[in-house]
Amino acid sequence: MASPDALPFDLRGLDIFLAVCEAGTMAQAARRLSLTQPAVSQAVADLERRIGVVLFDRSARPLALTAAGGALRQRASALLSEARQIAPLLREAEHARLPLLRAGLVDSLSRALMAPLAGKLDEMAEQASVLSGLTASHAGALLTRQLDLLVGADDLDEIEGLERWPLLSEPYVLLMPADVAPPARPADLVALTQTLPLVRFSARSKTGMEVERHLRRLRLDLPRRLEFDTPYGVTASVAAGAGFAITTPLCVFEAALALDGLACRPLPGPGLVRHLTLIARRQELGRLPREIAAFCRAQLAGVIPALRDLAGPASDGPLHVEGVGPQPG
């Protein structure tokens, strides 16, 4: 077999596969794509060979999808529609600057920061708006000048021309029923998922991707059952008994739920820390980002005791508000 993370297919192959799903027959799909029938036949066969799964049931004539084929159809069409969005988004990446002050705030800080931040911005600008959501989408909005400020879990260090103001660091922890024995070593997580599934953050969120990378680095392959793109979803689902989660104190706090019968436990193995950062385009807003960052740190300091209550003493080290001063970069 090829290297472990070799790509098992190409977008072109998926595109042809989807055309076959929609057309119902390979010959018709070929016509629609302006290809010949053998080209489609080979592309499908190739896809099946490389994934190692049969996608169509050839014995039935209107060409039925197998179970795996159905699953691939869903995922492939999602993947392709995302892929098609990318290029246009990059091309329109030169927009005029809007007159009002707009901030993007990662979901997990809504409860801790949204109202005070809005109040602060309202003081500083004629018009203010605070949008909530995933940092990934906010990052694009910042670059295209649809947003002026961003507070999130990603420091976007691959992008030039930004100024970064670190706000807070917090450890990832396990959120799980209090009466379940906490795993002592990373490998115990696998055993835990036998009885209690892992409730995940979606890979659309930075948090989800960080956790995923951490697990991959530990060579842990945990089953994938339930996923959410908001801290509330993860926390509420764990509170409802659906499983356990790898999350952070702020994400738990954000949900504002009663956590009877739940406990935060340290994540076994090497620590994983989440850094929250304020980001702006460099030299466009003067000393305003610095001032807002200081304000945010002060607000967050007020929440720290509540976070320690939630997360327990194990988290004391990594959990702290950052000092002043911008990041180089």
Place this chain on the structure above:
Amino acid sequence: MASPDALPFDLRGLDIFLAVCEAGTMAQAARRLSLTQPAVSQAVADLERRIGVVLFDRSARPLALTAAGGALRQRASALLSEARQIAPLLREAEHARLPLLRAGLVDSLSRALMAPLAGKLDEMAEQASVLSGLTASHAGALLTRQLDLLVGADDLDEIEGLERWPLLSEPYVLLMPADVAPPARPADLVALTQTLPLVRFSARSKTGMEVERHLRRLRLDLPRRLEFDTPYGVTASVAAGAGFAITTPLCVFEAALALDGLACRPLPGPGLVRHLTLIARRQELGRLPREIAAFCRAQLAGVIPALRDLAGPASDGPLHVEGVGPQPG
């Protein structure tokens, strides 16, 4: 030029691009990928040519990303991590249950529905995910098959080929300090904004647009100071004394805040009602949408008393769970 939806790149190109981002130089990326340096150089140049955007700034030697390059990096890594998950998932995909169910849930229903809905989907599918956010973005995702179900405030009646299951209706109300006299007529809202600004939902949200259209119809031009795209932002800001809002019982409930000193008052003038609907692509999931809609109605019936508490008796008429049966359309 090629056909409108031709793919501007393939996964291999993105993979190489990401390797360059991580390695910092093309030559190093080439080594890591077991390629030669010109291969990487050409692949990157090709990607830039096909997207029509410059990705790297060659004038600086540690190879800096441009703005567009940074945006591509984020999206590309998300796309690839999704792509890599697909093949392993398909290989284990010989199950009777649906392999994957993705639902989009409007922010204002998170607290009322997210955990129970996730539990229900988890029963029905091998893997479930519930995403939160604005209905507008979910609508696009539903059409492009990134989502299978959608619960939101928009019935998307301009779009063919969907099935709609009404869930709940609720009136818009005023959320304001209890000690301020409630406006009796629409025109009194203008006077009110002299002392207390209107905290708005962003026009990106369906709720915000409905309110805006309603105000325009009443010929009211209220100043625009603070706006949010989540119910929590609006409610928290009003609770912090920043102004008053035109919102709904569910949006207030969603914030899960103590509302000391606040009251819901009826909206003066003609009533405005918000309808929450479950939407799916027609005839793709069988009777599953019907079943899920019934489940959602049952869950929502459980919070109705809490909503009546919040909204007061004035709302009794418009506030109710819908009967069974799909909408024609």
Place this chain on the structure above:
DNA sequence: CGTAGCTATAACCAAAACTTATATTATCAC
């Protein structure tokens, strides 16, 4: 059975992806 329409295989061709070789450019120590 025979025919119409689909799918699979074989043999071939052109475009792409990658290689080696070489020229050009940026950075840095001196």
Place this chain on the structure above:
DNA sequence: GTGATAATATAAGTTTTGGTTATAGCTACG
């Protein structure tokens, strides 16, 4: 500045891949 070093770009071949035509084998249906 000036080489030395290490990177990127370009040019010209080679291999691989994705596509074609031609043909044979299926499947459904009258």
